[in-house]
Amino acid sequence: MPAPRKYPQELRDRAVKMVFDLREETGGKTGAIARVADRLGVHREALRSWVRQADVDEGKRPGTTSSDAQWIAELERENRELRRANEILKVASAFFARELDPRLPR
Template structure:
């Protein structure tokens, strides 16, 4: 289930790379995200989120990487599916146990 992205991937990568590079230099650190966002016509908070995610993925900022997040989502989905299957099996076992407990004619 993918959401429609407002900005092309190329613009997103370019803007993120520019902002991350500017943030590495102590002289251009302050306001780097805002300047890049204004130059490229992107919302400042959107670019700030992209930069934050890129820094987490690079390991320069603490947090859960994109790969780890995707893996966690997949495991949670699998867990829900297994719980559902387990519930179905319990229900069917109870049904058949009740069938065997009934007196036969």
């Protein structure tokens, strides 16, 4: 189960939109994150990472998109589960092979 988030998703989305709008109005990147973070009471580095991830999701910056990261996490979870099941099956087959071997004493 993932850890609870400090900031709700609605606040994150609103803050990122405000940064993009402010950048569009002023025509520059400098200071937009700091102004929005101070205005909303959000940590600057948290907002900076949200904006960076939004840029990746929109294709403006290289990196792993949110949907790809979620898909990878699901595949890794499934992989761990399958490895565990495989290990259980190996142990069970070894147990039953020993039980059925007439050469071994019971």
